[in-house]
Amino acid sequence: MDLRENIARVRAGIDAAAIAAGRDPACVTLLAATKTQTSDAIRAAIAAGVTVCGENRVQELTAHLADNAYEGARLHFIGHLQTNKVKYIVGKVELIHSVSSEKLLRAVAAQADKLGIVQDVLLEINLAGEESKSGFPPDEALSAAALCAQMSGVRLRGLMCIPPAASHPGENLPHFQNLSRLAVDIRQKIVDNKMDMDVLSMGMSGDYRDAVAAGSTCIRVGSALFGPRPPVSPRKD
Numbered sequence: 001m002d003l004r005e006n007i008a009r010v011r012a013g014i015d016a017a018a019i020a021a022g023r024d025p026a027c028v029t030l031l032a033a034t035k036t037q038t039s040d041a042i043r044a045a046i047a048a049g050v051t052v053c054g055e056n057r058v059q060e061l062t063a064h065l066a067d068n069a070y071e072g073a074r075l076h077f078i079g080h081l082q083t084n085k086v087k088y089i090v091g092k093v094e095l096i097h098s099v100s101s102e103k104l105l106r107a108v109a110a111q112a113d114k115l116g117i118v119q120d121v122l123l124e125i126n127l128a129g130e131e132s133k134s135g136f137p138p139d140e141a142l143s144a145a146a147l148c149a150q151m152s153g154v155r156l157r158g159l160m161c162i163p164p165a166a167s168h169p170g171e172n173l174p175h176f177q178n179l180s181r182l183a184v185d186i187r188q189k190i191v192d193n194k195m196d197m198d199v200l201s202m203g204m205s206g207d208y209r210d211a212v213a214a215g216s217t218c219i220r221v222g223s224a225l226f227g228p229r230p231p232v233s234p235r236k237d
């Protein structure tokens, strides 16, 4: 497996999908989902051209930070976050993609206030209404965005989704289009002078072309860069 080749292949796929959709490829960020990777693997990825790392687990992020593994790249948090762990994440990452409930939103804002900073966040939207996944139901997104506007500790940068794994090309396109429309709707209805809602975090290894076609500005790719991961262990954080 050649990391540089994989990055080039995914980047070419993004660029082609963007051009086909009449979009500027430069508007789409390739984020490397680094879960289960070692600090050395992360360093190698950054040396090979990865510019944004997305971490899933608080524990892994904390350990890699202590190792200086992310040096040279930007760091985002993309995984499930419990309210009692926000202190390990707020202020440590440029963007939290996965603010999935009002309780978590309030905890992130409170921690940011405590640190005297403004944390950039995305609202995670559970588009398909999947029981097994977290995220705001689409019809609660607008009120969550309005809440962000009232809180000094967070700046809403956009929306994120994790649709069901796609089994064929095109399958998740309607979900991605729905997230795009939801972002447009929120932008039109909410006035927040600290809001800069320009991020749509959607698309993974199996469906990023469809996500780019629908307007994604950040695709989160793991296995297409690093190869298959070992089976998922039970979620600890």
Ligand SMILES: *Cc1c(COP(=O)(O)O)cnc(C)c1O
Residues within 6 Å of the ligand: 033, 035, 056, 078, 079, 162, 204, 205, 206, 220, 221, 222, 223, 224
């Ligand atoms: C693991 C993960 C990804 C990347 O998944 P791949 O299918 O390996 O590309 C993207 N987003 C989130 C939130 C993830 O947990």
